Amino acid sequence: MKFQIWIRRLFRQIKGVNPFGGDCLPSRVPLFSLGRPAAPIPLPWNYKEPIRIFEAFYFGTAKETGWGEHNRYLYSAGFPPVLVTRDPGIIKAIQANTGDKPGQFDRDTSPTAGIARATGEDSLLYANGAIWRRQKSLVAKPFSRSNLFQPQKFQGFEQTFRKTVKKRLELLRSLQEARGERKTRLELEPEIKVVMLEMLVNNFFGGTVTYDELKDRFVPALVYMIDHMVRDTVAPRAQAIARKFSGGEKILQQHQAAFEELTDIALAGRARGLGLWKEFKSDASDDALRSNIRVFLAGAMEATTSFATWAISHLSRSPEWQDKVYEEVKEMDVYDPDDFTGAPHLNRVLEETLRLTPALYFFPRKATVDTWVETSDHRKMMIPKDTHIRLDVWHSNRCEEFWGEDVTGYRADIFAPERWDVIKEKGLSAKEMLHFGFGHGPRFCPGRSLGLLEVGLVVGAIVKLFKVEAVHDHAGPSAGVSTKPADAVLVDLELRRSGR
Numbered sequence: 001m002k003f004q005i006w007i008r009r010l011f012r013q014i015k016g017v018n019p020f021g022g023d024c025l026p027s028r029v030p031l032f033s034l035g036r037p038a039a040p041i042p043l044p045w046n047y048k049e050p051i052r053i054f055e056a057f058y059f060g061t062a063k064e065t066g067w068g069e070h071n072r073y074l075y076s077a078g079f080p081p082v083l084v085t086r087d088p089g090i091i092k093a094i095q096a097n098t099g100d101k102p103g104q105f106d107r108d109t110s111p112t113a114g115i116a117r118a119t120g121e122d123s124l125l126y127a128n129g130a131i132w133r134r135q136k137s138l139v140a141k142p143f144s145r146s147n148l149f150q151p152q153k154f155q156g157f158e159q160t161f162r163k164t165v166k167k168r169l170e171l172l173r174s175l176q177e178a179r180g181e182r183k184t185r186l187e188l189e190p191e192i193k194v195v196m197l198e199m200l201v202n203n204f205f206g207g208t209v210t211y212d213e214l215k216d217r218f219v220p221a222l223v224y225m226i227d228h229m230v231r232d233t234v235a236p237r238a239q240a241i242a243r244k245f246s247g248g249e250k251i252l253q254q255h256q257a258a259f260e261e262l263t264d265i266a267l268a269g270r271a272r273g274l275g276l277w278k279e280f281k282s283d284a285s286d287d288a289l290r291s292n293i294r295v296f297l298a299g300a301m302e303a304t305t306s307f308a309t310w311a312i313s314h315l316s317r318s319p320e321w322q323d324k325v326y327e328e329v330k331e332m333d334v335y336d337p338d339d340f341t342g343a344p345h346l347n348r349v350l351e352e353t354l355r356l357t358p359a360l361y362f363f364p365r366k367a368t369v370d371t372w373v374e375t376s377d378h379r380k381m382m383i384p385k386d387t388h389i390r391l392d393v394w395h396s397n398r399c400e401e402f403w404g405e406d407v408t409g410y411r412a413d414i415f416a417p418e419r420w421d422v423i424k425e426k427g428l429s430a431k432e433m434l435h436f437g438f439g440h441g442p443r444f445c446p447g448r449s450l451g452l453l454e455v456g457l458v459v460g461a462i463v464k465l466f467k468v469e470a471v472h473d474h475a476g477p478s479a480g481v482s483t484k485p486a487d488a489v490l491v492d493l494e495l496r497r498s499g500r
């Protein structure tokens with residue numbers, strides 16, 4: 001049967017039959033093409049540049065008419081189609097229709113096979129169907145906005161967060177003062193990563209891991225494991241052989257052991273109701289929670305670091321917005337839910353950061369049956385069963401047609417938090433201007449409130465203590481599991497005298 005399907009598909013591919021249906025048909029991407037930025041599939045020599053692989057899908061689309069410019073598909077060698085879309089209407093419709101109901105889209109697990117091998121297949125991030133639903137209901141309460149943002153709980157939690165961030169930054173500041181330096185040149189990404197993991201392990205899970213242990217052992221282990229997950233997805237066999245001959249197997253085992261140890265530390269607070277564990281009510285065994293804890297540790301450190309590093313990276317090239325945020329946070333000693341809304345400039349900077357440089361740059365989906373989707377402006381598309389879908393939010397959010405001068409008053413590909421005022425003045429609603437920074441629909445990010453809290457605190461604290469100036473004019477993206485500024489946020493830090 002499978003062979004018959006393959007032959008039928010191959011025949012249709014050779015004949016050039018479009019397998020999609022509806023009135024916003026995707027157009028076909030040739031497998032080979034001269035002058036393209038990259039091949040349109042991940043290969044051992046281009047997988048480190050996934051954003052360029054997506055770019056290859058839009059190469060030469062200027063000649064396309066209709067929605068074929070933004071919806072593209074690859075169809076070859078008898079394989080199911082791969083649909084790449086930067087059409088926000090289609091992205092939203094597919095997101096809204098992803099879940100455990102019959103006929104809904106699944107998360108496509110093929111681009112995350114390495115994540116599953118390292119963290120477990122039953123995590124909230126990886127699982128589909130009934131397992132996903134169960135995991136989702138387990139984490140709902142501790143992560144909920146109403147839980148984290150209840151003034152009393154929030155303030156206790158926030159105070160600890162703030163202490164953590166401030167302590168680290170003060171250390172940096174005393175070093176600077178001791179050396180008598182006015183400016184210090186450094187990469188901020190490694191600093192931010194440790195702070196993010198410290199907040200998660202010690203504040204959220206109630207652990208007591210020292211800063212040095214996190215910096216010297218656990219952060220390097222997580223960084224290695226996250227890198228390993230990407231390599232292990234793209235070329236698992238080649239990687240395994242390479243490790244065997246280079247002694248890499250031992251290094252992998254060491255980092256795996258550290259990852260497990262950190263998972264044990266995070267789980268240990270459960271029995272004593274430490275950190276946010278006290279909000280967690282379930283009779284699930286610790287073992288049943290392990291894969292989720294691994295995903296939270298690696299995924300949350302990665303996503304919050306990405307978000308905060310991009311925000312600082314943009315501010316370091318925008319002194320005007322840095323000053324606006326500074327004026328807002330300089331007197332702020334306690335963030336509470338009201339102060340969050342009372343920091344409109346910081347909020348706009350964070351919103352614009354997620355739009356222009358989203359941490360998660362694409363979402364993988366898979367059609368479980370032939371599925372019709374309909375956009376808010378009543379366009380329809382039939383997506384055939386087994387289609388691998390890549391919702392390409394990176395390019396969608398940079399598309400002039402959807403986010404450019406005509407719509408938001410500013411070019412789509414620049415950092416301009418002012419555009420959110422224009423959007424508001426035009427009366428465009430949040431639903432109409434989705435940037436998908438935390439996803440959309442049933443698989444929306446459960447860590448949004450926690451992540452926003454962490455990133456708001458870290459970015460606010462850095463701006464309050466330092467003036468930050470980028471060393472280079474421009475920082476492109478480096479993309480793996482998430483995106484980050486390729487220059488690791490190389491900046492000159494200058495103490496603000498009044499920032500104590």
Ligand code: HEM
Pocket residue numbers: 107124125126136295296297299300303304307359360363364436437438439440442443444445446447448450451452455
């Ligand atoms: C602030 C930075 C963060 C950003 C930008 C972010 C972004 C996202 C996005 C875009 C998705 C949707 C993926 C998709 O639809 O395929 C997602 C899902 C998810 N996020 Fe986050 N996230 C952040 C922080 C966190 C934190 C702090 C946690 C947990 C501690 C977390 C845990 C998850 C999980 C488990 C999912 C999968 C949910 C599901 O599939 O049902 N995230 N995140």
